[in-house]
Amino acid sequence: METRVLSAILVIYLALIALLNVSVVAEEGDKVLTLDHSNFSEVVSKHDFIVVEFYAPWCGHCKALAPEYEKAALVLSSHDPPISLAKVDANEEANRGLATEFQIQGFPTIKIIRNGGKNIQEYKGPREADGIVDYLKKQAGPASAEIKSTEDAGSLINEKNIFVVGVFPKFSGEEFENFTALAEKLRSDYNFGHTLDAELLPRGESVQKPTLRLLKPFDELFIDFQDFQVAAMEKFIEEASIPVVTIFDNDPSNHPYVNKFFDSPNAKAMLFVNFSKELDSFQSTYKDVAKQSKAKGISFLLGDLEASEGAFQKPDGQKFLKANIEPSQIAPWLKDYLDGLVKPFIRSEPVPEVNDEPVKVVVTDSLQDMVFNSGKNVLLEFYAPWCGHCKQLAPILDEVAISFANDPDIIIAKTGKIQFPSVS
Ligand SMILES: *[C@@H]1O[C@H](CO)[C@@H](O)[C@H](O)[C@H]1NC(C)=O
Numbered sequence: 001m002e003t004r005v006l007s008a009i010l011v012i013y014l015a016l017i018a019l020l021n022v023s024v025v026a027e028e029g030d031k032v033l034t035l036d037h038s039n040f041s042e043v044v045s046k047h048d049f050i051v052v053e054f055y056a057p058w059c060g061h062c063k064a065l066a067p068e069y070e071k072a073a074l075v076l077s078s079h080d081p082p083i084s085l086a087k088v089d090a091n092e093e094a095n096r097g098l099a100t101e102f103q104i105q106g107f108p109t110i111k112i113i114r115n116g117g118k119n120i121q122e123y124k125g126p127r128e129a130d131g132i133v134d135y136l137k138k139q140a141g142p143a144s145a146e147i148k149s150t151e152d153a154g155s156l157i158n159e160k161n162i163f164v165v166g167v168f169p170k171f172s173g174e175e176f177e178n179f180t181a182l183a184e185k186l187r188s189d190y191n192f193g194h195t196l197d198a199e200l201l202p203r204g205e206s207v208q209k210p211t212l213r214l215l216k217p218f219d220e221l222f223i224d225f226q227d228f229q230v231a232a233m234e235k236f237i238e239e240a241s242i243p244v245v246t247i248f249d250n251d252p253s254n255h256p257y258v259n260k261f262f263d264s265p266n267a268k269a270m271l272f273v274n275f276s277k278e279l280d281s282f283q284s285t286y287k288d289v290a291k292q293s294k295a296k297g298i299s300f301l302l303g304d305l306e307a308s309e310g311a312f313q314k315p316d317g318q319k320f321l322k323a324n325i326e327p328s329q330i331a332p333w334l335k336d337y338l339d340g341l342v343k344p345f346i347r348s349e350p351v352p353e354v355n356d357e358p359v360k361v362v363v364t365d366s367l368q369d370m371v372f373n374s375g376k377n378v379l380l381e382f383y384a385p386w387c388g389h390c391k392q393l394a395p396i397l398d399e400v401a402i403s404f405a406n407d408p409d410i411i412i413a414k415t416g417k418i419q420f421p422s423v424s
């Protein structure tokens with residue numbers, strides 16, 4: 001049932017964007033090109049590389065991005081060759097066709113468009129000027145950088161990120177071409193390099209034939225693959241870049257993995273312990289269990305109680321919970337779960353006494369009354385406080401709620417937090 005509500009959210013959300021028509025004059029920048037339906041194709045077709053921001057004048061995050069984007073455009077205009085940054089007001093009626101064509105589902109959305117429009121990728125870089133500049137310089141250069149020395153390797157590969165290297169006896173042939181195609185395709189998600197000598201790499205270990213090596217800051221630290229079909233390599237990278245156990249704490253470099261964890265269709269096991277005192281006693285046992293259960297379609301997360309207090313609020317169908325767990329109980333409990341012997345967990349926050357913000361709060365106990373039996377059209381957002389996309393949506397949701405405040409048939413709501421019981 002919750003899945004049904006969730007898919008309804010997306011549909012209603014898009015429809016609402018179409019209804020809103022607040023006109024605010026966009027600030028004119030100097031270096032950022034303004035494009036619209038009349039000249040978009042013509043301008044894009046003249047560029048090997050152009051970056052386009054789709055925005056809406058009422059969107060708070062777009063306003064926050066604007067000066068940074070402008071600064072980046074200024075710096076990048078003197079790059080050799082110059083890198084052009086453009087923007088499209090996707091809220092403008094006449095530009096809706098472009099927004100549809102580029103599958104714009106939220107604001108701001110930034111696309112990197114190559115080869116005069118033939119190749120389109122999502123911008124996945126930072127949102128402040130220096131970060132935008134660095135990310136785009138890299139995106140405008142070759143998809144894969146040649147590694148000729150240990151210095152090259154040192155400057156490209158760092159301790160925190162995943163890096164994919166192709167090791168070849170020569171830079172030609174079908175394997176190399178496939179690798180290059182792969183790097184082009186995934187360049188906005190991963191960093192790529194190629195080399196003739198695997199011993200130049202930080203976790204150097206030579207190889208005898210063309211090899212795709214994925215270096216990662218966790219688990220095996222590197223992993224090799226030798227099937228050079230593009231789809232096979234893509235699948236390998238996707239799987240090898242997910243840790244056996246995803247760590248959730250305050251370290252931002254772990255957050256991309258947390259997002260991947262939640263994006264996965266697998267069942268999700270989450271263990272919360274107090275990292276400052278119990279991490280060591282749990283980590284290795286949990287990791288062993290996770291390795292053994294990999295094939296069973298379960299993903300594993302280990303969260304710091306302190307960092308994740310109240311954070312895990314997801315529209316999962318069912319939740320199973322074991323409080324006061326000991327390391328030795330992890331595997332048996334998981335087995336019970338797989339055997340269908342564990343009952344789902346339901347716990348509600350108290351129904352809030354005051355609920356007079358434009359966006360109403362719905363908790364488990366008020367879900368029936370406020371949503372299913374209300375006789376109203378309800379837009380309900382399931383969210384987690386740490387989730388970037390949710391933060392991005394929050395001001396939009398507020399604006400939507402304000403504009404529907406006087407409509408008795410519509411409720412805009414979000415779920416409350418669920419407090420996890422202490423496990424210490
Ligand atoms: C595209 O057309 C719009 C509206 O006519 C204009 O404001 C804008 O400057 C044009 N952009 C370019 C790059 O020519």
Ligand SMILES: *[C@@H]1O[C@H](CO)[C@@H](O)[C@H](O)[C@H]1NC(C)=O
Binds near residue numbers: 174227228229
């Ligand atoms: C290169 O990729 C194509 C398409 O995926 C595939 O058919 C071909 O077998 C690959 N070549 C090698 C050497 O793996």
Ligand SMILES: *[C@@H]1O[C@H](CO)[C@@H](O)[C@H](O)[C@H]1NC(C)=O
Binds near residue numbers: 276306424
């Ligand atoms: C975690 O352990 C530390 C040190 O023993 C303690 O100070 C802290 O209150 C604990 N946190 C939680 C959420 O239990």
